[in-house]
Amino acid sequence: MLVCDISKNVSGFSLDVNIVAKPGATALMGASGSGKSMTLRCIAGISKPDKGRIELNGVVLFDSEKKINLPPQKRNTGFLFQDYALFPNMTVRQNIITGVKDKTGHEKQTIAEELAETFHIAPHLNKHPCQLSGGEKQRCALARIFAGSPDILMLDEPFAALDSHLRYELEPELAELVKRFNKPVLYVSHNRSEVYRLCDNIVIMNGGKNEVFGDKRTVFKNPATVQAARLTGCKNIVPAAFTGTRVSVPDWGIEFESDKVPNVLNYVGIRANYLTPASLAKEGDIAAKFPFEIVSEIEDTFTNILMVRKQGTNLPAIRWEMPKKDRAALQKMSQELAFLREHILFLV
């Protein structure tokens, strides 16, 4: 288990994170510059926090009060860099061997060969990194990390450097690896679907702080903050006000009653694919509905994206995505848009 409660100031940016990661995968999501990579670097010991404490499986890695700051060499963390950071002057074999600790030369060779077998790069053992494809590089970097049996795995956007078809090929491999690892895994990514598929828990980072922390299903269902809603893919987020019993959303031109509104409410959101034609919804589920007009329409690969607003108004457009067959069906329905109660996100 990882307990990390640290703060650090770097030229105007302040990092202040408090996360606990149990065995299993925890995703760190956040915009660029929200402190995700910095957090990983502090845990690995290649950046030093100003204050706080980091503990991994009962071993104190950093404690500003007790003046403990283990060098990265002694922390036994597995850090997968975005560009894999393979040593270009060494072969795949030599690269993997650098990760093996406390073994004789012959044992190192054996371990490197076994790992190369496990990670399907045995035929490339004597090649240099520049001769490898993106996927092979990643496998080589992972083999090198696993050679040291790390106590935690930190993956910094592992697929960012890969073509999209390779991502889909490698993702199940990584998922399998993460599942068998049985120790904490921290996973930095921008891609919400990837995070949802690979991780159990999600930490949402915003401006150097961990804003939301929770089980992935809970966070996606109820993101609670604007940043979390955005990062989990909610595209319609507008200001809202709660007056006594009614929520009013001026940008959408709707008002509705709700008993589920939290104490503080500044914004509401709705996912683009959760909007529905009013004629398909049960009356009791609808929070609000109105006749809509289409401002513009974009055809995507498998969906149609409609930018709509309340008929006869100049309000900002709402993004509505639907499968192409639904778009065809919509032609024959009454042009009314419904917001379902269960799908409106209340955000701060």
Added chain:
Amino acid sequence: MDLFPLYNSLRITVIATSAAFVVGIFLAYAVLRLPRWVKGICDTILTIPLVLPPTVVGYFILVWLSPRSLIGSKLQELFSVIITMRWYAAVIAVAIIAFPFVYRTARGAFESFDQNLLDAGRTLGLSEIYIFFRILLPNCKHGIIAGTVIAFARGLGEYGATSMVAGYISGKTATISTSVAYFWQINQDDMAFYWVMLNLAVSVVFMILINVFNKPNVRG
């Protein structure tokens, strides 16, 4: 024909460049880790021989190391060593003149080196010494070798500081460049011409070697 100046020039330059190579790389690595403002000051001091006229470098060596100076007199008193007007005085002069070429290129190579590779080495548990010799240096070798070659070329042709600190003593401190000047001054134009041609020949051979060694490596 007395080939001593050729031998002396090569001896001086090889020793001086080797010293500049080791010290230049070491200081480039050390300066890299300093806070920004200290770095600026160190950088200026370490690069200054590059912009100064060699005679100024020679002047400082004389001021600090000649038997009349504080350090020089102590050296003579304690170890009976006189530095100036010896061939090894030229080693010091050439090393100082050649140093910035190694230092600058090594620093540039270290600075543009992907820091993630060093950090990756650290998280893998590799020692700082291993990281320096097995990861940083091998991957920066092209830049450093290029800088060293220029340092060597510059050292081989050094005249100003050498003539000040080592003078021209035939068979003792004479180098190729000081021979040319010496023979010209005493009106032995044919000897001056001979050393000029030899100098040209050495330079051509050297340039060919540079181009042979500077072939871009496939591995990059």
